Amino acid sequence: MEDCEYCKIRSKAVEVLKTEEVVILQENCAEVELDADEIIIKEGSLSSHIGYLKEGLAKIHKRGVKGTDQILKILQPGSYIGMQTVLSSKIHQYSASTIEKSKICYIDITSFKQLITKNADFANELILYLCRDELTYFTRFVNVHQKQIDGRLADTILFFSDEVNKSRKFKIPLKRSDLAALVCSTRESVTRAIRDLSDIGTIKVKGKTFEILNYELLKKISEKG
DNA sequence: GCATTAACCACAG
DNA sequence: CTGTGGTTAATGC
Structure with a gap:
């Protein structure tokens, strides 16, 4: 795996990390290569890691009342996977799966939270990311219903x-x-x-x-x- | 009523 | 898995 420091697709949040913090990230994350239709995180399972889509395409989906899944979003490279859950719950509230061959970086919650606490700029970028994300859901919600x-x-x-x-x-x-x-x-x-x-x-x-x-x-x- | 829209069902490549 | 046709329920003139 290449260094997080030189990752071409690293997030804006990672860009504001100090050198020693990138080292923390580096030492606590792992890159995984997945085929299409493989599970990245699973709804109902323990949320131990956050994912980051580095390459490929994925979907976020959640079980509905009829047993079939709704797709909430298509994920492109540069997307965090499972952050909402990891920061607020111990169990994943939704699933994510690849829809084509992809590369995912996983980082454990503890290290991730440590980075948030250590670096306010990092936290700020993540908030920004989550806000933008939520706004797209607002738009999608209205579109889908109207x-x-x-x-x-x-x-x-x-x-x-x-x-x-x-x-x-x-x-x-x-x-x-x-x-x-x-x-x-x-x-x-x-x-x-x-x-x-x-x-x-x-x-x-x-x-x-x-x-x-x-x-x-x-x-x-x-x-x- | 009548038309439109979309879900549900069954069946066929 | 996907396309098609018939049926049905809801909604809006």
Whole structure:
């Protein structure tokens, strides 16, 4: 494993650590390589470590009343995993799994808390991170509840295009049922929404490969809901 | 009432 | 696993 000091994807929080603090981080974390569909942290299990997504793509999901999971968020590199739990509870309140081959750094709670106590700038960056994160949940909450299925699907297609892949043609490494769990709908409705959007010429989809043909229209559908 | 939307169900590639 | 069609319940003219 390379040194945290020279990690290319290190967080803004780690950047403000002093040299001796990076050493603490360094000595108490471990890098793990995971395949797609492997569990990073598991809801209901003891929260002993915080994860940090260094490479790949992951999802945060939580069990719902019907036994099926809702996907709360797609994680990109540079995301902390399980911080909310580790700082407030002893048991993970949600799960995180990889959706493609990924690298995760784990750090134990004790060392992490030690860094928070030692360095206010570090703590400040983490608060900033959590605040931004919460704001995106606010937006998502409103979107999911007020937009129709076509608008919600447009949202996620745009997310994968603009933020994840930065390309008009890309793969979404999720099954239809996962896509449904992400946009809070059903497998069937996702299928129909994909067909709707294809019919009017906004996208072209084959399997998990999506291509945006009419970006403006897709954007409009996303905005109008 | 009637239309729209989306979930649920069953069945077929 | 995914797509399709029929049915049904809720909601809004």
